[in-house]
Amino acid sequence: MASTNGFLVRSARADERAEILRLSEICFGIRVNPADTEFGTQVFPTERALVAVDGDQIVGHANDRVMTVTVPGERTVQASGVTSVVVAPTHRRRGILRALYTRLHERSESEKLPLTIFTASEGTIYGRFGYGPTVVANEISIRGRTAEFRSTTPDPGGVRMATLEQAKTVLPEIYDRWRRLVPGAQIRPEARWQQRVFADAVQNEGGSPPFFLVHPDGYAIFRRAWNDAGKNVATVQELRPITPEAHIALWRVLLSLDLVSTIEAELTDHDPLPYLVTDPRLVKVTGRHDALWARVMDVPAALSARTYRRDLDIVLSVQDPFRAAGGSFALRVRDGIAECEPTDRAPDLELGIDVLGSLYFGAYRARAFAAANRIQAKDPGTLRAFDEAFTSERDAELGWFF
């Protein structure tokens, strides 16, 4: 237990769950569905939650779950996935968030987790704690029934509609095959499937129930709803193609929906959808957001967990303003496999630990950070090699939101 500025940070008790949920409601401006809370507690057990307490009131909360996350090269790393970080409106800007993160980081370090990840509510808060945005999602919109497939686009078929009961049986297995390939995707716990996909509460939310399209190597979940302008919008909540064939087959069904004015979905930067159709402009990007943030907790452990796309022999100087995870590290890559260890050799390249977090899953480019003066390389060749090595063969994606 730590005492600072009139508040204490300690572990939460199980009987404090209702008060924590009330705090989340006022901080995020949401209504927590009571049916949601039982599964929610299984996904993020209260035993791991930290609360900040002022007298008899809970005024801050943060929780995490140890997640297995895929990294470039179809490998995985263990990460602390942080969630529900809230500070009471009555107690803002007194250092409660800082105190909660300090405690979370101490625990991650004691559990030897090389990475911490979360989804951020705002872009300006977390850089100071060593986090960088690391996965990108493009929000797209396509007018219904306007897209025509190119004559060269195959028509593999194989998609069927699945009932809720069938989806419960097949989706988790397909997801698990998909997440093994995709940097940023996590193992999804059974309780999260129940809570966010299969629960009665989810089935009965506004608009249509979710519909499931299943291919042997992929699936899509979408809903339809009428908007204020009286138009029917189909929103793709998840599209998980393992193969290019499954991607094409699922999009062929989605783009043939009748009585739909717009189809909305999220794509990675290199999704092939625009190349399947005769008019790539139909796939309109309406927004773009960071879907995941990452902080490297242990540079050698994190950097040797993933693979790289070219050989490297480089000394990195990593600055960590918030913890003591920085320093100089020799990174040696041969045939994709890395060895990384502290060194006292002179650095070839300098960067902040937040930038390293951004580069980790391969979605952000080192050359862009260098152009922004956030990476300093000793010469252009070093930067080029570093930039290419950190890219990923498959685009990074968040597996499930938390």
Ligand SMILES: CC(C)(COP(=O)(O)OP(=O)(O)OC[C@H]1O[C@@H](n2cnc3c(N)ncnc32)[C@H](O)[C@@H]1OP(=O)(O)O)[C@@H](O)C(=O)NCCC(=O)NCCS
């Ligand atoms: C965001 C939130 C958790 C911040 O809590 P807090 O206890 O007021 O934050 P702290 O006082 O510990 O601030 C730590 C640092 O972050 C900065 N900071 C905090 N909130 C910020 C914000 N919204 N935007 C920019 N900077 C912010 C503070 O200025 C401080 O900077 P410094 O220490 O470098 O001078 C709180 O405002 C909140 O609950 N917001 C609504 C829910 C939310 O967005 N949660 C985050 C989910 S990812």
